[in-house]
Amino acid sequence: MRLPIILWGTTLSTGRRLAPDQLRIATIRAKVDVATLPAGGIGEGLALCETLFGERFVPRGDLVAIALSNVNPQNHMAIALCNLTRMERGEAWSQNENITDAVGRLIEALDAERLAIAAALGAAVRTVRQHFHLSFHIEEAPLGEMARAMVGRGDRTMAPATLETRYVLEDVPFGLVPTARLGRLAGRPAVLHEAGIALLSALYGRRPGRGQ
Structure with missing residues (x-):
């Protein structure tokens, strides 16, 4: 077959x-x-x-629906940007404990951009809260609350302790850049996605992807 x-x-x-x-x-x-x-x-x-x-x-x-269903690039960008010096110094730190309310709000703002692009292209995708609910088996709530619920039951997944991490080196070029490009094509510019690409490019001393 x-x-x-x-x-x-x-x-x-x-x-x-x-x-x-x-x-x-x-x-x-x-x-x-x-x-x-x-x-x-x-x-x-x-x-x-x-x-x-x-x-x-x-x-x-x-x-298109599959491309816009992956929430990892947006989530990882928010986590990496807000905890970059921990990564650079090689600290041992828990990811869920550091998805604070502020980080959660950034993730949900990024998610709103992704959902707007999907809607403009007629693609049905889940929200980041639905993704957390189905992936980690916790009740839907603001993302900071969901992260605390995961910590409360003992889920203290360790986060990257180096700048050489897929959270940036894979998720930016292969996740964020395509989403930002789709946003432009759909007439729904992903302002926060593009800002994150530019910020991480500066932090890593690299040029953003062509066309960004």
Whole structure:
């Protein structure tokens, strides 16, 4: 059987490698968005995903919805910007404990830009609060409150302790830049996304992506 290319909106689980032969799984997501290329292969793609990982997949119509379903770039940018010196100094710090109310407000403001772009393009995507609810199994609330609820039950996931982190080096060029570009094309400029790209580029001593 010839299978289509299968695309997920996020990872199936979250975790952290503790040693070359040791991994800590933090959570397994209740819902994962999926689409295929070509779009007509969604039946075969969905069947394979469910065979391998269970009935947790939600089919989406196209790649735009998948591209705009990933909240990690916006979330990681807010966390990295607001805690950058911790990363640079190599501190050991808990991510959820430092998603304070202020950081939560920034994430939700970034999320509003993403949702506006998705609406302009006719793509159905979840809010960041819905994402946290389905990923970490906590009740929906302002994001700072949701982070405190995670800490309260013992989820103190450690955050990056280096500037050489995917939170910036992967999520900016492959997450934030495409979202900002889609925003321009859709007539919904993502002002905070573009500001974050510019700020992180300056902090890292790199030029923003062409066209930004």
